[in-house]
Amino acid sequence: MEQYVVKGGIPLVGEVEIAGAKNAALPILSAAIMCDEPVTLENLPDVNDINVLIESIEKIGAKVDRLDRHTVRINGSTIRNCSVDYESIKKIRASYYLLGALLGKYKEAEVPLPGGCNIGSRPIDQHLKGFKAIGADVQISHGTIIAKCRRMAGAHIFLDVVSVGATINIMMAASRAEGRTIIENAAREPHVVDAANFLNSMGANIKGAGTDVIRIVGVPEFHGCTYSIVPDMIEAGTYMFAAAATKGDVVVKNIIPKHLEAISAKLSEIGCEIEEGDDSIRVVASKRLRRTHVKTLPYPGYPTDMQPQIGALLSIAEGTSIVTESIFESRFKYVDELSRMGANIKVEGNTAIIDGVRQLTGARVSSPDLRAGAALVIAGLAAEGFTIVDDIVYIKRGYEDFDGKLRGLGAEITVVNSERDIRKFELSVG
Numbered sequence: 001m002e003q004y005v006v007k008g009g010i011p012l013v014g015e016v017e018i019a020g021a022k023n024a025a026l027p028i029l030s031a032a033i034m035c036d037e038p039v040t041l042e043n044l045p046d047v048n049d050i051n052v053l054i055e056s057i058e059k060i061g062a063k064v065d066r067l068d069r070h071t072v073r074i075n076g077s078t079i080r081n082c083s084v085d086y087e088s089i090k091k092i093r094a095s096y097y098l099l100g101a102l103l104g105k106y107k108e109a110e111v112p113l114p115g116g117c118n119i120g121s122r123p124i125d126q127h128l129k130g131f132k133a134i135g136a137d138v139q140i141s142h143g144t145i146i147a148k149c150r151r152m153a154g155a156h157i158f159l160d161v162v163s164v165g166a167t168i169n170i171m172m173a174a175s176r177a178e179g180r181t182i183i184e185n186a187a188r189e190p191h192v193v194d195a196a197n198f199l200n201s202m203g204a205n206i207k208g209a210g211t212d213v214i215r216i217v218g219v220p221e222f223h224g225c226t227y228s229i230v231p232d233m234i235e236a237g238t239y240m241f242a243a244a245a246t247k248g249d250v251v252v253k254n255i256i257p258k259h260l261e262a263i264s265a266k267l268s269e270i271g272c273e274i275e276e277g278d279d280s281i282r283v284v285a286s287k288r289l290r291r292t293h294v295k296t297l298p299y300p301g302y303p304t305d306m307q308p309q310i311g312a313l314l315s316i317a318e319g320t321s322i323v324t325e326s327i328f329e330s331r332f333k334y335v336d337e338l339s340r341m342g343a344n345i346k347v348e349g350n351t352a353i354i355d356g357v358r359q360l361t362g363a364r365v366s367s368p369d370l371r372a373g374a375a376l377v378i379a380g381l382a383a384e385g386f387t388i389v390d391d392i393v394y395i396k397r398g399y400e401d402f403d404g405k406l407r408g409l410g411a412e413i414t415v416v417n418s419e420r421d422i423r424k425f426e427l428s429v430g
């Protein structure tokens with residue numbers, strides 16, 4: 001089983017290139033199968049979740065050519081069936097995007113219900129409510145969602161919760177329904193906007209993405225296009241926090257600074273210097289950081305996908321910080337692991353009370369999920385001594401070449417497979 005071993009205490013310095021956003025690429029890859037002409041997608045991140053989705057798309061018959069590490073050409077005209085098989089898709093939750101894509105294009109879809117997830121219960125009732133509103137009959141049978149309709153007609157849909165997945169899924173299906181659909185209380189995340197821009201590049205008629213009311217006028221078919229995925233704000237934020245935790249000086253490149261405002265604002269508030277360029281942000285941390293309060297919220301609020309990383313950072317900031325998680329109920333699993341490194345954190349319900357300590361000490365910890373795993377690596381980079389992070393398979397789902405990019409910033413981190421490898425690394429870095 002692969003692990004990371006990290007020697008902490010080295011300030012990160014240099015520049016890091018940010019990849020395309022996984023959470024935009026997942027719906028965009030799914031939507032690409034709605035077109036019967038070739039669609040070229042650029043700036044795809046080379047991460048496990050994306051590669052699993054590409055395999056699933058191939059399995060239902062779409063033709064996928066990998067033009068290079070970050071570019072694929074997809075042709076959906078060869079799709080033979082609308083039933084996605086469980087084995088190929090159980091590993092990724094975002095398989096639900098194939099429901100909206102297949103339903104929109106073929107008026108039928110069979111997709112296994114996404115499995116449980118480590119960050120809490122993740123219902124998809126709002127997705128299904130949207131599909132039903134535009135005319136689909138939706139049944140759940142033997143663990144599979146079966147959605148069908150003869151005719152899809154636009155509808156007025158009010159989402160009961162702000163959901164990224166439901167907003168994009170309904171947008172995909174409705175873009176091929178007859179007439180106008182209005183989604184109210186829509187999510188405003190940059191990946192919602194990116195998915196809408198992509199659908200529009202294929203000929204869809206979607207207006208208002210990025211606001212809480214999205215208007216869609218259905219079109220009968222799509223045409224081919226070339227599209228480049230938006231940069232990953234969560235990957236960028238993770239390196240910004242790693243810079244802050246190690247008292248480093250790092251420039252994140254190939255980003256959209258506007259998408260990172262909630263993150264940059266928090267870093268400034270706790271004592272980092274932030275310099276914004278046109279497509280880059282520099283983070284400099286020269287002194288011990290200060291406490292703060294933070295609550296996760298839908299965009300443009302502070303993102304839940306950056307909650308574990310700020311928890312790790314505040315564990316070494318001066319004073320008492322409060323972190324409130326308002327989106328997912330089980331997102332504090334990293335706290336027990338951080339405590340093993342000397343952090344002083346108490347969780348009460350959806351709130352973590354963090355008494356900052358001067359220094360964490362390296363320990364053996366286990367990654368409970370994707371972002372929590374990244375947070376533990378940040379803690380390891382800041383800690384004194386060696387940290388071993390187990391279960392890095394989660395981290396590899398969403399971060400392209402995480403250890404390589406960190407090494408590029410001067411970190412001592414490597415992937416190991418055995419106790420022998422760990423000892424070898426410890427001897428080599430001293």
Ligand code: UD1
Nearest residue numbers: 023094121122123124125126127161162163164165305327
């Ligand atoms: C997406 C992201 C995930 C991020 C999350 C919130 C992808 C692949 N994943 O997940 O990384 O943490 O947005 O920014 O893009 N909910 C319902 N019913 C539904 C749908 C959602 O009650 O039908 C609730 C969820 O339980 C949660 C909240 O709504 O409390 C937000 O979830 P949602 O925005 O849908 O998250 P995902 O799209 O699954």
